[in-house]
Amino acid sequence: MPRATGWLIVALVAFIAVFAPGSGRALGLSEAEIRKALEQNKQKQAELKNQSKRVTEALQANRAEQKRLGQEIRYLDLKMNEAETRLRKLHGEIARTEADVAKTEAALRDAEARIAARQAILKKRVRALYERGPVSYWEVLFGARSMGDFLSRLVLMGKVVAHDEALLEANRRDRALIAEKKAELDRLLAALRQKYAQVQAEKARLASLQKERTVQIAQLQAQAVDYEKELEKYDQQLSALVKEYNRLNQALTKVYWSGGQLAWPVPGYFAISSPFGYRIHPITKQRSFHSGIDIPAPEGTPIAAAEAGKVILAEYYGGYGNTIIIDHGGGMSTLYGHIRPGGIKVSVGQVVSRGQTIAEVGTTGLSTGPHLHFSVLKNGDYVNPKNYLGR
Ligand SMILES: [Zn+2]
Structure with a gap:
């Protein structure tokens, strides 16, 4: 809903889009091979650190x-x-x-x-x-x-x-x-x-x-x-190994979203009080860009994950108030804003399933009343959620 922090989200998601290229198949390796390579990489790092320690002592x-x-x-x-x-x-x-x-x-x-x-x-x-x-x-x-x-x-x-x-x-x-x-x-x-x-x-x-x-x-x-x-x-050598490790590790990030429709994030509440795109802001009364859709619902209404994925942000986040961002892989991520105090039910790094309750509706941040602000980001850009929700 607010724009002020929007670029931060874009930067974050863009970062993830760049550094999480997709499945292990992108490297031409199976998951088992990647895990083995990661293990070997760790061993090499340990050996290098030992050698480095010995030379430092010498x-x-x-x-x-x-x-x-x-x-x-x-x-x-x-x-x-x-x-x-x-x-x-x-x-x-x-x-x-x-x-x-x-x-x-x-x-x-x-x-x-x-x-x-x-x-x-x-x-x-x-x-x-x-x-x-x-x-x-x-x-x-x-x-x-x-x-x-x-x-x-x-x-x-x-x-x-x-x-x-x-x-x-x-x-x-x-x-x-x-x-x-x-x-x-x-x-x-x-x-x-x-x-x-x-x-x-x-x-x-x-x-x-x-x-x-x-x-x-x-x-x-x-x-x-x-x-x-x-x-x-x-x-x-160590720096190169760390880079390689991160690259391999990113390759293990699963792709949960394969191009299909997303699940509706507030089951039972289907009204949209503010659509995606340019609009007159309800508080500032200025024409401004709305980065998602607003779905009104009573405080405490469960919010569902629109798709399986990994939680990459779960904290108070500027104008969005209490916020969750989920990375679904394949360059797709979703954002859930204005969650009520204590309403965040997941933590960063946690993998959630499609439809799993992740939070509760609230009105934290820049908000006029209890509702879910829901954004969809494709390769780091805000896109119209309606195109992915089938409603
Ligand atoms: Zn909004």
């Missing part, structure tokens, strides 16, 4: 591993920087120790030169005192003015030699100390060089480990791209 693990390796690389960076700092420090220590070693080597050479010089002097004096001693003694003796003079000269010579021997001994002690210091420095240098080699080896190990981790990350990244591609592929 991808998550991959990303976690990438993150872990990234952290390890940063840690290795720190360790390598530490090693570098230690190497620089060791390098400095080695250079200083090498300089010290060179200095002690020079000191040792000096000490040895001093010893050699002292030894030469002492040798000369001792030779003078002992080897050529008798001559010297006699020389000294006869050269002496007195015995006392001779003795004092002898004592003096002895004192000079003793002094030279003491100096030589001191020089030798010096050399021993310097040699000891040099040995100590040599040990230190060797230890430093060994430490340097160790740290260098450690740094090389860290660098090789870091390179290894970098390669691993690159491999993981490549693998992640593959996983993502795989997931995308699964999504596409």
Whole structure:
């Protein structure tokens, strides 16, 4: 009766007309074959979802591993920087120790030169005192003015030699100390060089480990791209399966209407208060299109399904008030409006038989009194119900 919501109904029915192409024979398959295909489709969907889940988990693990390796690389960076700092420090220590070693080597050479010089002097004096001693003694003796003079000269010579021997001994002690210091420095240098080699080896190990981790990350990244591609592929396959499933499922929708006459929807009440087509609207007083016929009847009068079919709408629906739409297949559907409150006796998805009571007459929505508004839709277009009712 009202027009405002009419286009919605048309859209709904058009949708059904497009997506419910008819019987399974339209696909060239028997119902059993379609049911089998639906079952297989469901299994494939489940398998795909499982595969997709596994790949998603693998991808998550991959990303976690990438993150872990990234952290390890940063840690290795720190360790390598530490090693570098230690190497620089060791390098400095080695250079200083090498300089010290060179200095002690020079000191040792000096000490040895001093010893050699002292030894030469002492040798000369001792030779003078002992080897050529008798001559010297006699020389000294006869050269002496007195015995006392001779003795004092002898004592003096002895004192000079003793002094030279003491100096030589001191020089030798010096050399021993310097040699000891040099040995100590040599040990230190060797230890430093060994430490340097160790740290260098450690740094090389860290660098090789870091390179290894970098390669691993690159491999993981490549693998992640593959996983993502795989997931995308699964999504596409799943979407295709869902479409196929819906197509097959629609094919199972039975065709209840095979072109014959529809049953009268209000048994016992045959008057038509408002016909199909353009008219002056009883409430708005405007010329408007009436999408069906109005059949007056007392509130609560049973409304019968005009044909077997599947209920696709059963709720308050704009100007039509409480409304039922039944899809009869073959592009045919019927609409029942202004049903009284609580008068809808069927639900969406329910299959009803021809003549079955589906509702009770009322005056909900835009209505002037209890009546059934009855519309017939053919392939989504309102058509004159009288052409299908035989009255
Ligand atoms: Zn009406």
